Amino acid sequence: MKYIVMICVLLVSVSSLASSIIEGEDGYRLWLKYDPITSASLKKKYTQQVGRFHVTGDTETMQVVRDELNYALNGMLTDATVVSQKQAGLLVVAGDQASSLAASNSLDLKSVGDEGYVIHQTNDGDASQILVLANTDVGALYGTYRLLRQLQTHQPLDGLSVSSSPDIDLRVLNHWDNLDRHVERGYAGQSIWDWHKLPDYRYQRYIDYARANASIGINGTVLNNVNADPLILTPHYLTKVKALADMFRPYGIKVYLSVKFSSPQLIGDLDTSDPLDPEVRQWWKDKVADVYQQIPDFGGFLVKANSEGQPGPGDFGRTHAEGANMLASALAPHGGTVMWRAFVYANEKNEERSKQAYSEFKPLDGKFKDNVLVQVKNGPIDFQPREPFSPLFGAMPDTPLMMEFQITMEYLGFSTHFVYLGSMYEEVLQSDTYARGEGSTVAKVIDGDLFNHNVTGMAGVANIGTDRNWTGHIILQSNWYVFGRMAWDPQVSAKTVADDWIRMTLSNDDKVVASVSDMMMKSHEVTVNTMTPLGLHHIMGAGHHYGPAPWVDSLGRADWNSVYYHRAAKDGIGFDRSESGVNAVEQYFSPLKEQLSDPATTPEKYLLWFHHLPWDYEVKSSGRTLWNELVHRYYQGAADVEEMADTWDSLEGKLDPLQFHQVQMAMDIHEKEAIWWRNACVLYFQQFSGQPIPETLPKPEKSLADYQKMSFPHAPGQG
Template sequence: MRFKKILLILSMFIIPLIAFPETGERLWMRYSPLPDDVQSRYAGLFSVYFEPGSSTVNVAKDELNKAFRGMMEEGLQFQDNIRKSSLLIGKGISRKAEIEGLEEALKKCGSEGYVIKSAEIDGRKKIIVSANSDAGILYGTFAFIRMMQTGRSPEDLNIIEKPEYDLRLLNHWDNLDGTVERGYAGHSIWWNRKKDYDSLKEHYQTYARANASVGINGTVLNNVNADPQVLTHDYIEKFARFADLLRPYNIKVYMSVNFSSPAIIGGLEDSDPLREEVRQWWKQKVAEIYELIPDFGGFLVKANSEGQPGPQDYGRTHAEGANMMAEALEPYGGIVMWRAFVYSPSGDDRAKQAYNEFVPLDGEFHENVIVQVKNGPVDFQPREPFSPVFGAMEHTPLMIEFQITQEYLGFSDHLAYLAPLQKECLESDTYVNGPGSTVAKTTDGSIFNQTHSAIAGVANIGRDTNWTGHHFAQANWYAYGRLAWDHTLAADDIAVEWVKMTFSHEPDFVQPVLNIMMRSREAVVNYMTPLGLHHLMGWSHHYGPEPWTDIEDARPDWLPRYYHNASEYGIGFDRSESGSNAVEQYSEPLRSMFNNPGTCPENLILWFHHLPWDYRMSSGLTLWDELCYHYYHGVDEARLMQKQWDRLAGMIDRERFDHVQHKLKIQTREAVWWRDACLLYFQTFSGMPIPHELERPEHDLEELMELEFDMTHHN
């Protein structure tokens, strides 16, 4: 105890002079010393039996020791005898000691789950972490570390967990030249780096540890707008190096491929999926990949979308194109993830096109094909209804795709905690098999007994020191992984975990930050696209407001006017029976509910209806006044978040506090920009005044419309 007091005094006066600044580089794995009361709960667990095993078991063992050294300020004492140990970790614990209920618990864990259980052996209290696989030991170890990080009591434990989805992937939209499409945290961590591979190994291991800590077990290393060169031997070798590094962390690598690769790099006449020569080319290429990467995960394909080539170029269906690749991958256990993000200049409502193209193909895809569907029917908007494709393809596995990178939510400038958005979608009831048929249950295998269950998140990771550009954007990577593992978790519980692991256990810090996080997404919706408005962003950059944009010769469904339809008569996109009839793609009672403006949820009302400016909302206000109040409320919320953060000065390190404070100032300023740009523009159609009790706009509309967007200004 005396030695600890000396260390404490040194830490108060000397260590701050030499300590490295907090950069966010360690993410939520900082392993800083725990509060004394939490340390006391785990003080009896330094003696550990860790069953020997594979490289996966070894990284779990190293992680546990690293965590104890940081959080408990003392390393572990590893034992060969379980009776001398207080913490027992391994697959074979039940064979070495009789522990009541452990065998039954392990039967519920599947191939990746784990058990964390309190037990007595020879009258001595123990904690057991056990699983059926090395991957389960890895995840169970990280779960135990998370218990420590968040201060959970180690008493009376009986935790049995397994993942809700089999495949839990990050999709990196990283280009081979090192740029990242819709990435706001610097260049690609994978491609076109000047440093050699060995010098970056620790950086990649941090990435792998972070993913393993939340249960992510797959990563697509390149952009869905794929460069055909990725299938050349040089790049396959690079994929193999990354696969070797990530393998101990139970992470498989996947590759986005260009459908026209046989013609572009293979020298074939075309890439027709029904031509035998093309089919053989893919089989040979797949064999080449598996020779270097025996556990390669498979292909992600964006086809016949936004100018990308695909089977429809040859009069073939999506199923015929996907099945060709599936046949090549099937002998090796690989899968095809075929994206359903498709739209063409057909004149039909863009929100309907994924359903129209894919639902008629249900049952025609091979078993190792998964159709990857964005959470909403248009394109990762701040708020959308769930895609009607969910639940509509009983015989085809569907992989829900979320966007972690904030393409339409203020890039890495705006604090927008996305777990509430993801929960909103996952918990939406599709009614396809009666009440309770949530989006989560239509994709996790609960309702349809399909071969695969899967989920994907478009990564927000780059070379910025803090990985994600905004310190709070780390929470979206973390929360996605936690929900991919267990979609029943509450968004606020995940936020509390992350805050304690990343910043502080101090309640006076945790509660205000939780408040900021939980109101942040709705604030963004309000100052950007309230009441179901969508795609009001600049058509090319997707950052600032440009509801007025009208580009000659541009496709209508790339422009904001296509979506808001503002005129002197009203605003909104009519997707009712009298409009595009997109409501028809939803099951009852949703179809009728969405079809009627009187029953349609008001946070989606302008998604489904074009309404007059004087339409009476449930509040009694006109639509125009309601719109004004939402926009102003969004700005008020941004200001409140900034003020709440300002009051936390001194409670965490200065570096991260200042960085977040700076970002919140940008967010507040740009919330006003959004509010004024949208309301002043829509006012030219409504001709109605902004309610007198609201402050006057800070900008002039003509000035805003002439503003040239600078893609670097958000930094």
Template sequence: MHCKKLIGFLSFLLIVISSYAKPPLPDDGYRLWLKYDRISDASKREAYARSAQFIVLNSSSPILKAAAEELQMGLQGLLGKNVPIIASAGNRTGGVVLTSGSNAGVQSMNAEGYQVTNRASNIVVASKTDAGVLYGTFALLRHIQTLQPLNALSLTSNPKVRYRMLNHWDNTNGTIERGYAGESLWKWYELPERLDPRYRDYARANASLGINGTVVNNVNASARFLTAEYLQKVAALANVFRPYGIRVYLSVYFPAPKVIGGLKTADPLDSDVRKWWADKTKEIYRLIPDFGGYLVKANSEGEPGPQDYGRNHADGANMLAEALKPYDGIVLWRAFVYKADPKADRFKAALDEFGDLDGKFDPKVIVQVKNGPIDFQPREPFSPLFGKMPKTPLAMEFQITQEYLGFATHLVYEAPIFKECLETDTYAGGKGSSVARVVDGSLHGYAITAMAGVANTGSDRNWTGHPMAQANWYAFGRLAWDHTLSSEAIAREWVNMTLTTDPQAVKRITDLMLRSREIYVNYNTPMGLSRPWAGVHFAPEPWQDKSPRPDWTAVYYHRADSTGLGFDRTQTGSNALAQYSPEVQKKWNNPETCPLPYLLWFHHVPWTKKLATGRTLWDELCTHFYTGADSVGWMQQQWVQVKGAVDPETYANVAGRLATQHKEAIWWRDAWVLYLQQYARQPIPAPFKKPDRTLDDVKQLVHIYLMR
């Protein structure tokens, strides 16, 4: 009787205590896709637990130790039980074994590739290198997070690109150029004495995607980063990143020998200048033995470079490559160059400057090329450089941060942008010569290959401002590792790991993400329109016609007049199309057959011309503007449907941003329609309603926005 009373009292006490227990903390997004929450399906959880009862690590390698600790943390979170790390399995089965080196049984893999298989009743994560084991460990955790079975396990993967890196445009004062998620991650004023725990979590997130390099500072570089003061700070970051297989790189200010070195010149052919760079590089490697190398923006947008001394880009890049000769480092020389010539077409600038230099760069040099010829537009043709420099490795540069994609307000999933470029055929070596095959070296046999993404991370607690923008960081990393992955597969994977595993919600959110880019293009820059932004690259200002240089105006690109719209890049215009192979020219040269998404990139089209859709150019444009804005309303409706399956804080955050996006999409629609109607002199076609405001009203909105 007393026992029953005691049990009853304890049960009552438990109920009272639980009633005062704190509710689960809301998901603030900090953990990204590495959430490792307990698997709710008990049967699946137990099945995983039987295959992961212990972790075997017989090594003191910092990278393998990081892999084992990540696996331990992940499994304990997912399974809800302690998983010990032991030195040897002995006769035990049902564990995970981490192994690297010549005895790992992966001779056919490349250095960073991995195999995750069932062997002798254990799961074995194997690679030739420790870094490969780290990537395989994250692949195993991803497999479990997405609730995939462990029986007949066979995960085998090799990275298709050697250097997979983020480019941070961060400055010494903590600001980020084109950063929309707070201040810089790097607290320069605290380094090197204090290491923010966030640095390690940043490294973990990148390693989970196979990203193996990071450029920590802005391409519009400060020479201060090459001083002893800042090299100590960068070295401290490198020490945190090293156990996760990540090497640090620096953007360099080309005249640094003059600015901080006291020399009278920065001429790349001057012997004192070359010695200065050799000595500076030696100093860096003493502090950072695995330093990755240099990234350079030169003779572009006012940045100094070798042309200031009558030299060319190869002269500048090769000087830095010479300084790196004793070390395992590379030079990434950006091809984003264009001169302020009112008669020129900026589209052609990169190939005009770099085409004749093919084969003249040092083997340590990679020319880094933006995906399109202008500047990270919502949709661009691929850069003509791809396929035109068979003797020079070309790196892909994508922008993850949403400079022209609505900053951290608009939901735009970028994987379709990346894939659209990578899968386009250059015909450089015949049919099937995709941009991806240029970048991964398989087309031209490049010895070194790279893919870079301009980072969207900042000091915001959730890293990227917009919670859904985390998917763009994730998608870049996954595609840098394997560009054959589909946008849909990556989105579904990210949603499962980050937001919810509810099947219906996953399907709905994935669909929303896949359609988001095209929706944005429709209300923003449809049919090949480009760069209609005000100075901050956010507010609509297609009427903008005053700037220090013509190619910084909006009218330079769309060329609206009383006859039509678009930039003629055929033989009758700038002839930029001639920079492509004949097969590509044929696809885009005829306005009658040019795909509508690229029509106004290459043709000045009459307002009343009837298109393949059966509508005139004016009516087709209005259809895009209006349906694009309306489709943001559809996005809102889709998001409402997943409310119960997504963390409440994340749900509310995204819902609020979608409401703003809808309002701003209508702003964009009205700005374009009212502005272009002045030239088209056509009524807005049915069933679309005339905007409630005037063009002057919209211009005033932009003026107010720019006063912020």
């Protein structure tokens, strides 16, 4: 009888568990959801216009176009069919035939280049046809995805006329993935590259990764961590890299590799890695030739050198230019590119950290070979919630600079915080460097327009992992998406992209789109207030960068400690980078450097980045003292996260239940952590201000000592 009772209890438990499972969209399909269009009139209209389609050509890429259209149109319209070219309502053509069709319809196809496309509806009496024309197969693929976006977002096709080409040449994801599948600063599971099973076991996820990237114009992927393992260049791993390159090629995606500068010593049995040594130069030439023999369209190398302990040319008394040029010489005969990171800082230089990249690279302007891009992080420190743009942008007119954005959420709450980064990217790209007078924006620097560079690039540190939803949080898929859209067109608005992503991923309901879009567009500012208001920065937990820790002061390097950055004391708070301090403002052009030198003219969002100010300093926008304004921002940030959570809750029943529930669970964590940030930071800084928290505000439930005791030895994503 006891066993029977136990079995009954077990059955009840299993039944109860089963009834609690939420079914629905798990996020795997990203923004490439081709669900049936529910509006009968719209579905009928689209079916008439594009339900009968034809794709010319039999290359691998044109077969991808054909397959994607078949899958997408039969998903959205349910009865799309492949027909002959003459019968087609939708015709996709590349190459000479596209040029002929463009000419007969007075369309300018030449100007869109190798990756661009023209989409145009022709009309001949009652008959019409939608043309997707491109000079190359890859351009036709991009044009196809652009047309599908029109359908996914329920936009009209009547009179459609679109001409588009990328403003940036290299639009690349940087995967900080290690060969053991650990992802440094990754918060969405393991690396999607299963190196052990490659080259023979090829997951469908690899193809879906390529589809997602091609749909937003990303044309390159760096497969491995910038803190590179030299084994990636050994025959064992190059065979695996080749397998991925073969899968990605039809989607217009080239593979790149991060390489360790000391590879000639570590895997080549040489005594040195000196870039001027003839044997070292020959080793790299031979290695590059070997790579291209297996991967003819290999993209090139990404290099992190003489930074955070990584080896580099400085170990041999050589410059970054000499190191980069050595690799560039090896790659040039094959059409390869070197992406050389400018993220360098060293404790022994006795120079304030935000100034070091400029000091090291500015003197090298014009000394890099033509196939070298210097890859610069958006800010001068390290992917903080908010930073001023790096002063290198605009300072190297004779060197093409490649933007490096972080898509993953290293300093922004990992994968549980609701933060849309499109508004942050837009803020950086539209910042004026004044390098050639007013209007010299960062976007114009990196797209080559300002200094007439022929090669341009934008990189994003990926937030992709083996989680079913790819990014650990449904909303954070939007950051991958907006990166691709802005790499194609740095001038596109973050709001436009957010709205498209919502319609393609969550819902086409106008009210839902408006609510979620409002949340997304506010989310970055909310996060800045939650964590680092008024220009504070780098006050996260040591090493893992999880949670607040403005008290960190015991690490071996000064610039690894939080106290180095906020400088809170009895006399005030903030880092004096003005002329009276370390004079980092000198690295910016006039009139910006004069504006940033004076706290009265410094934008409040950068106030404590550039100035150390007394606690009773009056903040212009509010009239509050600096202490009260800081407290207000922290409390407002936490309150805004709560409001965002309430807004999301109000969408229950209007979204797919599984998508809704995933975000709702993450919002619960976000709310708790926003209060944690608020309480810990206010209590810590209160020690120095000596001033009370206003009576109208709730007091922290724990003591500062309690927050300081919190420990997270197994936080994900650590290096």
